[in-house]
Amino acid sequence: MAETTTVARPYARAAFEHAKGKKSGLKKWSELLTVLATVVHDTAMQAAISSPALSFEDKAGLVLDVCRATVGDKAVSEDFVNFVRLLAENRRLETVTEIAALYEMLKAEAEKSIKAEVRSAFELDDAQKAKIAEALKQRLQRDVDVDVVVDESLLGGAIIRAGDVVIDGSARGQLAKFATALRQ
Known part of the structure; x- marks a missing residue:
């Protein structure tokens, strides 16, 4: 590729x-x-x-x-x-x-914008989308267009992808981090 x-x-x-x-x-x-x-x-x-x-x-x-x-x-x-x-x-x-x-x-x-994909265990309402967009705008210094994809396999939480940034706040991701910490 x-x-x-x-x-x-x-x-x-x-x-x-x-x-x-x-x-x-x-x-x-x-x-x-x-x-x-x-x-x-x-x-x-x-x-x-x-x-x-x-x-x-x-x-x-x-x-x-x-x-x-x-x-x-x-x-x-x-x-x-x-x-x-x-x-x-x-x-x-x-x-x-x-x-x-x-x-x-x-x-x-050039337009100082970015698309963010939010994979969530549940559907997000407009207020939640706006809150995520605002937080990402602060972090990335760009306008953010949020697309939400419901993924019930996450159990809870969400995974956010915006360009090269990946934020794993899913229950599955948190459990994996916890398991890794326990093994050390």
Whole structure:
């Protein structure tokens, strides 16, 4: 995976730098890259992309046709078309998922925002979500968007993931820490 990320990084950076210079470019490119990643991730599309019988122009055209059908002709800019053609020519369409993920990280960094996933044993109400978001905002110095996933296997508590930060406040995690301490 590290190799794929290394290959994807310059494309993500180039897309980000290009989009940053355009009005509403970051959001538009985010949407287009998400659609592109979804299109390329499709099993039938993966077979077409990896086919040696198709030229890179054919592969790019096929991918772009599906993208246009998804978001509309006017939403797909000439710059994006050129980007997809470049990916196809350099045999990098397979890395689009990583490109999109790296782009989102660059976008979040520029916007000083981060998504946090809260895995909780129980559903959280709006006040609890707001309290977690505020605490994370203080700690990370960013705006925080909280997504809650109910995971009954945790027994109690929650696990919070925001970027590289992981806070394990689950009952299972606390018991594991306690067991480790007892063994020492």
